Amino acid sequence: xxxxxxxxxxxxxSVPEVTPHDALALQARGAALVDVREPxxxxxxxxxGALRLGRSYLELRIEEAVPDPQRAIVAMCGSGTRSLFAAAxxxxxxxxxxxxxxxxxxxxxSEGLPVERPxxxxxxxxxxxxxxxxxxxxxxxxxxxLMRSKVLLVGAGGLGSxxxxxxxxxxxxxxxxxxxxxxxxxxxxxxxxxxxxxxxxSKVASARQTLEALNPSVKVVGHEAQxxxxxxxxxxxxxxxxxxxxxxxxxRYLVNDACVxxxxxxxxxxxxxxxxxxxxxxxxxxxxxxxxxxxxxxxxPPPQYAPSCAEAGVLGVLxxxxxxxxxxEAIKLLLGIGEPLVGRLLYFDALRAxxxxxxxERDPACxxxxxxxxxxxxxxxERFCASAAA
Amino acid sequence: MSRATIRIPMPLRGYTQGAGEVPVEAGTVREALAALxxxxxxxxxxxxxxxxxxxxxxxxxVGSRNVRSLDGLATPLADxxxxxxxxxxxxxxx
Numbered sequence: 001x002x003x004x005x006x007x008x009x010x011x012x013x014s015v016p017e018v019t020p021h022d023a024l025a026l027q028a029r030g031a032a033l034v035d036v037r038e039p040x041x042x043x044x045x046x047x048x049g050a051l052r053l054g055r056s057y058l059e060l061r062i063e064e065a066v067p068d069p070q071r072a073i074v075a076m077c078g079s080g081t082r083s084l085f086a087a088a089x090x091x092x093x094x095x096x097x098x099x100x101x102x103x104x105x106x107x108x109x110s111e112g113l114p115v116e117r118p119x120x121x122x123x124x125x126x127x128x129x130x131x132x133x134x135x136x137x138x139x140x141x142x143x144x145x146l147m148r149s150k151v152l153l154v155g156a157g158g159l160g161s162x163x164x165x166x167x168x169x170x171x172x173x174x175x176x177x178x179x180x181x182x183x184x185x186x187x188x189x190x191x192x193x194x195x196x197x198x199x200x201x202s203k204v205a206s207a208r209q210t211l212e213a214l215n216p217s218v219k220v221v222g223h224e225a226q227x228x229x230x231x232x233x234x235x236x237x238x239x240x241x242x243x244x245x246x247x248x249x250x251x252r253y254l255v256n257d258a259c260v261x262x263x264x265x266x267x268x269x270x271x272x273x274x275x276x277x278x279x280x281x282x283x284x285x286x287x288x289x290x291x292x293x294x295x296x297x298x299x300x301p302p303p304q305y306a307p308s309c310a311e312a313g314v315l316g317v318l319x320x321x322x323x324x325x326x327x328x329e330a331i332k333l334l335l336g337i338g339e340p341l342v343g344r345l346l347y348f349d350a351l352r353a354x355x356x357x358x359x360x361e362r363d364p365a366c367x368x369x370x371x372x373x374x375x376x377x378x379x380x381x382e383r384f385c386a387s388a389a390a
Numbered sequence: 391m392s393r394a395t396i397r398i399p400m401p402l403r404g405y406t407q408g409a410g411e412v413p414v415e416a417g418t419v420r421e422a423l424a425a426l427x428x429x430x431x432x433x434x435x436x437x438x439x440x441x442x443x444x445x446x447x448x449x450x451x452v453g454s455r456n457v458r459s460l461d462g463l464a465t466p467l468a469d470x471x472x473x474x475x476x477x478x479x480x481x482x483x484x
Contacts, residue, residue: 245481247480248481270481272401273400275479297446298446300447301447347474351410359456361458388447
């Protein structure tokens with residue numbers, strides 16, 4: 001008898017086997033059905049509700065997935081052989097009630113038992129996102145979450161460029177870009193999605209080209225329009241959060257008001273010469289609501305007090321720093337990890353090389369997000385900002 | 391009177407000969423801003439309105455706290471407090 005057959009005979013004698021129907025009944029009573037097949041086999045289908053741990057990392061992952069050593073485990077594979085080895089290993093790890101499913105997935109399927117096709121990362125995605133997959137805070141579930149996420153970037157300029165670039169690299173599934181501008185040579189000192197050859201072409205089209213070249217699996221949705229009260233909700237519809245990298249106060253207030261109404265986070269960034277500000281405005285946050293932009297600045301400065309970077313200048317690297325802080329906050333919010341910058345403003349001074357954190361509080365009397373307030377409606381933002389009192 | 395430092399944001403440094411920080415001796419935020427205005431012409435009207443109150447597009451923080459959540463311009467200052475003026479900035483990314 002060959003060594004392999006001898007070992008299998010020993011395992012069959014020592015590991016209890018159950019039929020797929022028994023396995024389903026055990027699962028219904030709380031047992032963990034552990035699929036130990038390879039990712040490409042699992043991608044073709046797997047028993048509904050199975051824990052898909054694979055064989056190669058089984059011993060390393062089982063304790064996280066099944067912390068209770070008394071919980072019953074049914075190991076399953078393709079035909080019922082690999083699961084014998086897996087079950088023996090699990091018993092050695094201290095699991096008291098382990099069995100192997102005879103006939104494996106082939107029999108499960110032929111007996112018409114429930115199957116689902118899990119959203120699984122293919123080999124290319126596994127390689128691309130391997131550094132994310134290694135971290136327990138992200139892992140496969142987090143990466144899949146990112147790939148199903150939709151983020152809207154207002155502005156494909158200085159802040160939107162680095163933010164969109166890294167969100168695409170991270171695998172955020174859908175990136176919406178709102179911009180109606182064309183690439184100007186003076187943009188290229190900081191707007192790294194664009195190129196010299198694309199001066200004069202649409203920023204949205206230029207950004208799409210760069211983002212798709214980096215990560216073809218990301219869907220880039222262009223909105224070549226100026227945000228207005230009339231189109232803002234139509235454009236924001238379906239996005240989970242907004243990264244505001246706009247360049248003017250009317251758009252800032254419009255984005256704020258729409259995010260307040262739609263109850264989604266507004267990841268805010270702004271830059272001026274050597275300084276930048278980042279915060280997350282999210283009054284609609286469940287449990288712990290934060291302030292909105294109007295809680296902080298109820299009214300914009302009058303135009304003569306509000307020079308733009310076109311007039312005042314900006315260090316090209318600075319929107320890179322601030323835009324990437326926005327991207328970091330966006331990813332944390334999508335994954336639900338860490339402590340978001342809600343109710344806090346991060347102030348970066350590049351010349352001092354210092355960050356200060358300022359605490360922002362909700363204004364309970366805020367006209368837009370205050371306690372018990374109905375949404376008062378959109379306003380004429382151009383007029384609101386042009387007529388701000390000096 | 392306390393020795394405090396006012397941190398001047400980039401958009402207002404044109405009024406302070408480029409200085410990012412201005413030391414003042416003051417007992418309250420209002421006195422600190424008055425001392426700033428006395429030392430550097432033009433800056434105060436960007437922070438305070440004609441009514442002498444904070445403009446709605448400017449916030450002032452003592453340490454990490456917004457004075458609007460404290461005692462406003464009457465917020466007292468202690469030695470080595472940092473008073474930061476933080477105006478609304480649109481961005482300017484075109």
